Amino acid sequence: MNMRHLEIFLRVIEQGGFTKAALAMRLTQPTLSAAVRQLEESLETQLLNRLGREVVPTTAGRLLCGYARRIFALRQEALSELQALQAGEQGQLLLGGSTIPGTYILPQLVAGFSRDFPQIKVNLRLAATETIVSALREQLLELALVGGAVDDRRFDVIPCFGDELVVIVPLGHPWAGYENISEKELADVPMLLRERGSASRRAFELRLTEHGVDIPAERLIAEVGGNEALKQGVLAGLGVAVISKLAVVGEVNRRELVALPFAAGPLRRSFYLIQVKGFKLSVAAERFKALVLSRF
Amino acid sequence: MNMRHLEIFLRVIEQGGFTKAALAMRLTQPTLSAAVRQLEESLETQLLNRLGREVVPTTAGRLLCGYARRIFALRQEALSELQALQAGEQGQLLLGGSTIPGTYILPQLVAGFSRDFPQIKVNLRLAATETIVSALREQLLELALVGGAVDDRRFDVIPCFGDELVVIVPLGHPWAGYENISEKELADVPMLLRERGSASRRAFELRLTEHGVDIPAERLIAEVGGNEALKQGVLAGLGVAVISKLAVVGEVNRRELVALPFAAGPLRRSFYLIQVKGFKLSVAAERFKALVLSRF
DNA sequence: GCATATTCATCGATAAAACCTATAGCTAAT
DNA sequence: ATTAGCTATAGGTTTTATCGATGAATATGC
Numbered sequence: 001m002n003m004r005h006l007e008i009f010l011r012v013i014e015q016g017g018f019t020k021a022a023l024a025m026r027l028t029q030p031t032l033s034a035a036v037r038q039l040e041e042s043l044e045t046q047l048l049n050r051l052g053r054e055v056v057p058t059t060a061g062r063l064l065c066g067y068a069r070r071i072f073a074l075r076q077e078a079l080s081e082l083q084a085l086q087a088g089e090q091g092q093l094l095l096g097g098s099t100i101p102g103t104y105i106l107p108q109l110v111a112g113f114s115r116d117f118p119q120i121k122v123n124l125r126l127a128a129t130e131t132i133v134s135a136l137r138e139q140l141l142e143l144a145l146v147g148g149a150v151d152d153r154r155f156d157v158i159p160c161f162g163d164e165l166v167v168i169v170p171l172g173h174p175w176a177g178y179e180n181i182s183e184k185e186l187a188d189v190p191m192l193l194r195e196r197g198s199a200s201r202r203a204f205e206l207r208l209t210e211h212g213v214d215i216p217a218e219r220l221i222a223e224v225g226g227n228e229a230l231k232q233g234v235l236a237g238l239g240v241a242v243i244s245k246l247a248v249v250g251e252v253n254r255r256e257l258v259a260l261p262f263a264a265g266p267l268r269r270s271f272y273l274i275q276v277k278g279f280k281l282s283v284a285a286e287r288f289k290a291l292v293l294s295r296f
Numbered sequence: 297m298n299m300r301h302l303e304i305f306l307r308v309i310e311q312g313g314f315t316k317a318a319l320a321m322r323l324t325q326p327t328l329s330a331a332v333r334q335l336e337e338s339l340e341t342q343l344l345n346r347l348g349r350e351v352v353p354t355t356a357g358r359l360l361c362g363y364a365r366r367i368f369a370l371r372q373e374a375l376s377e378l379q380a381l382q383a384g385e386q387g388q389l390l391l392g393g394s395t396i397p398g399t400y401i402l403p404q405l406v407a408g409f410s411r412d413f414p415q416i417k418v419n420l421r422l423a424a425t426e427t428i429v430s431a432l433r434e435q436l437l438e439l440a441l442v443g444g445a446v447d448d449r450r451f452d453v454i455p456c457f458g459d460e461l462v463v464i465v466p467l468g469h470p471w472a473g474y475e476n477i478s479e480k481e482l483a484d485v486p487m488l489l490r491e492r493g494s495a496s497r498r499a500f501e502l503r504l505t506e507h508g509v510d511i512p513a514e515r516l517i518a519e520v521g522g523n524e525a526l527k528q529g530v531l532a533g534l535g536v537a538v539i540s541k542l543a544v545v546g547e548v549n550r551r552e553l554v555a556l557p558f559a560a561g562p563l564r565r566s567f568y569l570i571q572v573k574g575f576k577l578s579v580a581a582e583r584f585k586a587l588v589l590s591r592f
Numbered sequence: 593g594c595a596t597a598t599t600c601a602t603c604g605a606t607a608a609a610a611c612c613t614a615t616a617g618c619t620a621a622t
Numbered sequence: 623a624t625t626a627g628c629t630a631t632a633g634g635t636t637t638t639a640t641c642g643a644t645g646a647a648t649a650t651g652c
Contacts, residue, residue, distance in 0.1 A: 001299070001371060001375070002298050002299045002300065003297065003298045003299050004298065004610085017628070017629090018628075018629060018630095019627080019628060019629080027610095027611075027612090028611070028612055028613080029628080029629070029630095030611080030612075030613085030614095030629085030630075030631080030632095031610070031611050031612075032629095033629060033630060033631085034610080034611085034630090034631095035610085037630085043375075043378055044382065045378055045381075045382055046576040049572075049574055049575045049576055050574065050628090050629065050630090051450070051572070051573075051574050051575070051619085052618070052619030052620055052627090052628075052629095053619070053620065053627085053628080055628090055629090056435060058575075058576045058578070059381065059387065059388075059438075059578040060378055060381055060382070060578075063374070063377055063378060063381060064374055064378060067370055067371070067373065067374035067377075068374075070370055071367055071370050071371065071374075074363055074366055074367050074370065075297060075363070075367065077363065078297075078359070078360055078363035078364075078367075079297070079339075081359055081363075082339055082341055082356055082359060082360060085341075085355065085356055085359060086340065086341055086356070091355065092355075139352060153648095154347070154648095276345075276347070278345055278346065278347050279345045279347075279354075280342040280345055280354045282354070282355040282356075300639085313599070313600085314599075314600060314601095315598080315599060315600080323639095323640075323641090324640070324641055324642075325599080325600070325601095326600090326601075326602080326603095326640080326641070326642085326643095327639070327640050327641075328600095329600060329601060329602085330601090330602095330639080330640085331639085333601085346599090346600065346601090347648085348598090348599075348600090348647070348648035348649060349598090349599085349648075349649065351599090351600085449619090450619090450620095593652100594651100594652090595650100595651090595652085596649100596650075596651075596652100597648100597649085597650070597651095598647100598648080598649075598650090599646100599647085599648080599649095600645105600646085600647085600648100601644100601645080601646080601647100602643105602644085602645075602646095603642105603643085603644080603645100604641105604642095604643090605640100605641085605642090605643105606639100606640080606641080606642105607638105607639080607640075607641090608637100608638080608639070608640085609636100609637080609638065609639080610635100610636080610637070610638080611634105611635080611636075611637085612633105612634085612635075612636090613632105613633090613634090613635100614631105614632090614633090615630100615631085615632085616629105616630080616631075616632095617628100617629085617630075617631095618627105618628080618629080618630095619626100619627085619628080619629100620625100620626085620627085620628100621624100621625085621626080621627095622623100622624080622625075622626090
C-alpha cells in the first residue's frame with residue numbers, strides 16, 4: 001500500500017470512475033485500473049464495485065477511503081508545517097551562552113531578534129562553556145556564544161565579539177587613581193580569582209606567564225565561582241580582581257569600583273559563536289547567526 | 297513523499313544510522329542513502345544531520361518524524377480493520393425484505409445469524425419490493441429477500457423459499473368447512489384485495505386469468521394496503537381475501553380464520569433473494585446469503 | 593600519530609515498477 | 623441492433639528502486 005495507489009483509489013471514488021479520475025490526474029485509464037487492482041490484490045479485498053455506468057466503493061472500500069483521506073490530510077499538514085518551518089514563520093531558537101556573553105551580549109541580540117521575528121520563541125540557556133558544549137552535542141542547543149575557546153574539530157567556531165579584562169579595585173583603594181596596572185604589581189597584592197577552568201582566569205594567567213610574573217599562593221585570597229561574587233569580594237575590600245570589563249560597567253559608572261587596564265596593553269579575549277559541525281541549523285538559528293555576525 | 301521513503305527515513309532515525317537501518321530492513325545502505333536524499337530534495341529541507349558516528353534528525357526531521365509515525369499508525373489501523381472486516385470479525389449487515397418474507401421469514405433467519413455471529417450488527421429494513429430494489433441500487437442495502445419477481449438484468453435474483461396463497465374466510469362463513477375453493481367460485485363473493493402492484497395480487501390475478509375467471513368490479517369491496525388490514529377486513533366480515541398462508545398461520549391456529557387452498561392446486565409463489573449484480577458482498581452479507589441458501 | 597575499522601555518499605549496472613498505446617469486452621442508451 | 627462509454631488486458635517503453643563496488647570522512651586502537 002503506497003501513497004500513489006491510495007491517491008489513485010481516492011480519486012477514482014471522488015470522480016466516480018476510472019476514466020474521469022484519469023483525466024483529472026493527467027494519467028491514462030489503464031494506469032488507474034492497474035493501480036487499483038494492485039491495491040486490491042495487496043489487501044486481498046475488493047474495494048470497488050465496477051458497474052457498467054458507475055464505480056462505487058464496497059464496504060471495505062469505504063473504510064479504506066476514510067483512512068486514506070486522513071493519511072493525506074496528515075501528509076498535507078506535514079508539508080505545510082515543514083514549509084512554515086523552512087520559511088521561518090515559526091520555530092524555536094535554542095540558544096546557549098556562557099556567563100559573560102550570555103549576560104552582557106546575548107540579551108540585547110535576542111531582544112533585537114525577537115523584535116524582527118516575534119513568531120520565533122527564543123530559549124536562552126546560560127551555563128559554563130563546557131556545559132554549553134555538551135548541550136550542543138546533545139541537540140539541546142543549536143547555537144551558542146561562549147567565552148572559552150573550543151578546541152574540538154567537531155565544532156564550527158567563529159570568533160565573534162570580545163571583551164577586555166580589567167583589574168578592579170574598590171573606590172578607596174590606593175590604585176584607584178592609577179591610569180593602569182603593570183602585570184608585575186599584581187603579584188604583590190591580595191587577589192581574588194575566578195575558579196580554575198574559567199576562560200577569563202586562563203586568559204589572565206596566560207598574560208602573566210608572558211610577562212614572567214607568578215602570583216604566589218599566599219596572595220590568592222579566594223577562588224570565586226562567579227562574576228557577581230567576585231565583585232562583591234572586591235567591594236568588601238578582600239583584594240583586587242581581574243574581570244570582564246563588560247561585567248563591571250554598571251559599578252564603574254556608579255563609582256563603586258575602579259577598572260584599570262593592564263600596563264602592557266589591553267588584555268582582550270574573544271568570544272566564540274559555536275555550533276556542531278555538520279549540523280544543519282534551523283532557519284531561526286541561521287537568522288540569529290546572521291544577526292550576530294552583522295552586529296559584530 | 298511516498299510511504300517507502302517515509303519508512304526508510306523513520307528506520308534510519310530509529311536505528312540511528314543508515315547501515316544499521318539497512319540491515320534491519322534487509323536492504324543495502326546506498327538504497328537508504330538515496331531514499332533519504334530524494335526525500336530531502338523533494339522537501340527542499342535537510343532532515344538528517346550526518347555526523348561521523350551518529351545520524352540525528354534536524355528540527356525539520358523531528359517534525360516529519362512525528363507525522364510519519366502518525367501516518368504509519370493510521371495505515372496499520374486501516375490494515376487491521378480491513379482484515380477484521382475480511383475475517384467477518386466485525387461489520388454490519390444491511391438487509392432488506394418486502395412485507396411477507398420480511399415479516400415471516402427473515403426474522404427467524406436473522407435470529408439464527410445473530411446467534412452465530414453476535415459481533416455483526418444486522419439492520420433489517422422492511423418495505424415494498426420496489427423500494428427495496430431502489431435501496432439496493434443506492435447501496436443502502438446489500439441483500440434482500442422479496443416477494444416480487446425482479447426483472448432487471450442489473451440484479452442477481454435467486455428464487456428462494458416461497459409461500460402458498462390461500463383464500464381466507466371468517467370462522468362462521470359458509471365456506472368454512474370446505475376442503476378447497478374453485479377459482480370460479482371466487483367471482484361471486486365480496487372480495488378484499490391487496491393494492492395493485494402487490495406481488496400476491498399479481499400472482500392471484502394470473503391464476504384467475506389462466507382459468508378464464510374475471511372478478512367483476514362490484515365484487516371488489518376494498519383494496520387494502522397491508523396484510524394485517526386485509527385480515528382485519530375479513531375478520532370483520534367484509535368479504536373473503538387471498539393472502540399468504542404464512543401471514544395467517546396464527547389466526548388459523550387460533551381458529552379465528554379459515555384458510556382454503558385453491559381447487560386447481562396450490563397457488564405457490566416464490567420469494568427471491570436479490571443483490572446488485574457485480575456488487576461485492578461484505579463478508580457478513582456473504583455469510584447471511586449462505587445461511588439463507590442452506591436453510592432453503 | 594598512524595593504521596584500521598566504521599560509516600555515509602557516489603557511480604554504474606540491473607531488476608522492478610509505473611506508465612502509455614492499442615484493443616478487447618462489457619453495459620447502457622438510442 | 624447499433625452505438626457510445628467505460629473498464630480490463632496485453633505488450634512495450636520509460637522511470638524508479640535496488641544492488642555491488644568504491645571513495646571520502648570520521649572515529650578507534652595501538
